[in-house]
Amino acid sequence: MIEVRNIKKSFGEKTVLEDISFRFQKGKNNLVIGASGSGKTTITKCIVGLQKPDFGVVEYDGQSFWDMTRKEKAELRQSIGFLFQGGALFDSMTVEENIKFALRVFSNKTDKEMSDRVDFCLDRVNLHGVKTLFPDELSGGMKKRVGIARAISMKPKYLFCDEPNSGLDPQTSILIDQLISEITYEYDITTIVITHDMNSVLEIGDNIMFLHQGEKYWDGNKIEILNTENKELTDFIYASNFMKSIREKAK
Amino acid sequence: MKFLYSLGAYTIFLNKVFSKPEKWKMFRQNVLDEMINLGVSSLPIVAIISFFMGAVITIQTASNTDGGLIPLYTVGFAVRESVILEFSPTIVALILVGKIGSSISSELGAMRVTEQIDAIEIMGINSASFLVQPKIIALVLLNPFLITLSIFLSIGGGFIAGVGTGAMTPYDYEYGIQYDFEPFDYAYSMIKSVVFAFVITSVPAFFGYNVQGGSVQVAKASTKSVVQSSIVILALNYLLTQLLLL
Numbered sequence: 001m002i003e004v005r006n007i008k009k010s011f012g013e014k015t016v017l018e019d020i021s022f023r024f025q026k027g028k029n030n031l032v033i034g035a036s037g038s039g040k041t042t043i044t045k046c047i048v049g050l051q052k053p054d055f056g057v058v059e060y061d062g063q064s065f066w067d068m069t070r071k072e073k074a075e076l077r078q079s080i081g082f083l084f085q086g087g088a089l090f091d092s093m094t095v096e097e098n099i100k101f102a103l104r105v106f107s108n109k110t111d112k113e114m115s116d117r118v119d120f121c122l123d124r125v126n127l128h129g130v131k132t133l134f135p136d137e138l139s140g141g142m143k144k145r146v147g148i149a150r151a152i153s154m155k156p157k158y159l160f161c162d163e164p165n166s167g168l169d170p171q172t173s174i175l176i177d178q179l180i181s182e183i184t185y186e187y188d189i190t191t192i193v194i195t196h197d198m199n200s201v202l203e204i205g206d207n208i209m210f211l212h213q214g215e216k217y218w219d220g221n222k223i224e225i226l227n228t229e230n231k232e233l234t235d236f237i238y239a240s241n242f243m244k245s246i247r248e249k250a251k
Numbered sequence: 252m253k254f255l256y257s258l259g260a261y262t263i264f265l266n267k268v269f270s271k272p273e274k275w276k277m278f279r280q281n282v283l284d285e286m287i288n289l290g291v292s293s294l295p296i297v298a299i300i301s302f303f304m305g306a307v308i309t310i311q312t313a314s315n316t317d318g319g320l321i322p323l324y325t326v327g328f329a330v331r332e333s334v335i336l337e338f339s340p341t342i343v344a345l346i347l348v349g350k351i352g353s354s355i356s357s358e359l360g361a362m363r364v365t366e367q368i369d370a371i372e373i374m375g376i377n378s379a380s381f382l383v384q385p386k387i388i389a390l391v392l393l394n395p396f397l398i399t400l401s402i403f404l405s406i407g408g409g410f411i412a413g414v415g416t417g418a419m420t421p422y423d424y425e426y427g428i429q430y431d432f433e434p435f436d437y438a439y440s441m442i443k444s445v446v447f448a449f450v451i452t453s454v455p456a457f458f459g460y461n462v463q464g465g466s467v468q469v470a471k472a473s474t475k476s477v478v479q480s481s482i483v484i485l486a487l488n489y490l491l492t493q494l495l496l497l
Binding site: 076082088154 | 273274277365366367369370372373374375376377
């Protein structure tokens with residue numbers, strides 16, 4: 001479980017996060033949703049330690065991240081898997097080398113054991129015959145899958161996915177959502193998905209936090225979100241005329 | 252004030268770079284890869300520049316000593332001194348800044364804007380140490396060899412130009428090359444090559460690693476890194492000369 005309390009972050013005069021508190025639950029798909037510029041990526045960077053919050057606490061299973069020693073932080077990060085929006089695959093390495101990367105650094109596995117783990121991870125994300133390809137030879141969906149395979153290679157306790165559906169067609173988006181969800185339940189890990197895709201919200205949103213202009217405006221689950229009367233959230237969900245008409249009909 | 256801020260940031264960056272590698276076996280392999288990537292791939296450009304540099308120095312010196320008052324072996328002597336003391340370590344360093352420095356800055360800048368550095372960091376790896384330290388160590392180890400090769404090729408280029416054009420006999424040139432040789436001159440050249448190798452790799456790495464933005468910023472960082480590294484090399488060249496030769 002990851003808990004953030006009273007997180008505040010500013011860049012110069014601009015306040016990006018204002019007093020955010022939330023509990024990301026273990027074994028659930030925790031979604032952070034909001035419009036562009038609402039602070040989704042910043043709070044994720046604060047949680048994984050890429051940016052230090054100006055104020056507030058980030059706790060991993062009760063242990064404060066910013067009070068950890070450098071060594072403890074490094075150890076914790078080995079239990080974090082991160083799927084980046086653009087994949088962030090190492091473009092000088094093949095798919096196999098990308099997935100092996102953390103194993104080579106942190107484990108004492110033999111080449112055979114590492115190759116077996118790569119095969120397992122690729123199999124888990126339903127990708128075959130791509131081990132020797134370089135990232136620029138992959139499609140957007142394949143890159144996301146390789147990103148997930150790399151993220152789970154070290155058997156993480158925490159999985160972060162930054163806009164996993166961006167740039168993907170609807171069918172592939174759903175497959176990626178389902179894959180993330182399956183992995184979360186199968187390995188009983190704490191998964192945090194940053195998204196503004198409503199399909200994802202309704203598909204996998206077990207525990208949702210809605211950010212608006214750097215503040216937490218709402219939290220709940222995918223059932224509760226459909227019945228909310230929170231103005232900012234409904235404006236976000238039903239932004240399109242099509243969604244508005246569906247809501248009117250439902251009413 | 253801005254200069255002091257940059258100097259402070261550069262020092263903090265170096266402190267991060269020179270921390271213990273995560274895995275020595277991987278580090279050794281990375282150093283070897285960088286030696287090939289940065290050093291061996293620079294051999295052709297170093298060889299071509301050095302050869303013509305020696306040839307031009309010889310012809311220019313010979314054309315200024317053809318009055319008969321100055322002995323012909325002075326040409327060989329002047330070539331050796333200028334090549335060892337100045338041209339090979341400094342000019343080659345400036346060339347390598349353009350080739351290696353811009354490549355390091357662009358590579359790290361591209362990795363930064365595509366979040367590859369963040370990916371390494373999130374895995375619990377010190378990205379600065381992992382990416383930059385092997386480059387610095389590789390060039391610091393290899394640059395003295397590159398400069399030694401450059402010295403020999405420059406002297407060889409001077410021999411071909413001087414003797415080939417009939418400006419002097421092989422004996423005059425060889426005598427000048429060996430005349431009043433001070434071994435410390437070579438040591439001085441090697442000290443410069445090590446210091447310059449450090450600058451060629453670390454300064455562009457600093458600019459590339461700290462890029463913020465997109466491809467335009469990567470390009471700007473690359474240009475800036477080459478300019479700043481060149482200035483640092485020229486300033487250190489003066490400083491080292493004053494410290495070691497006076």
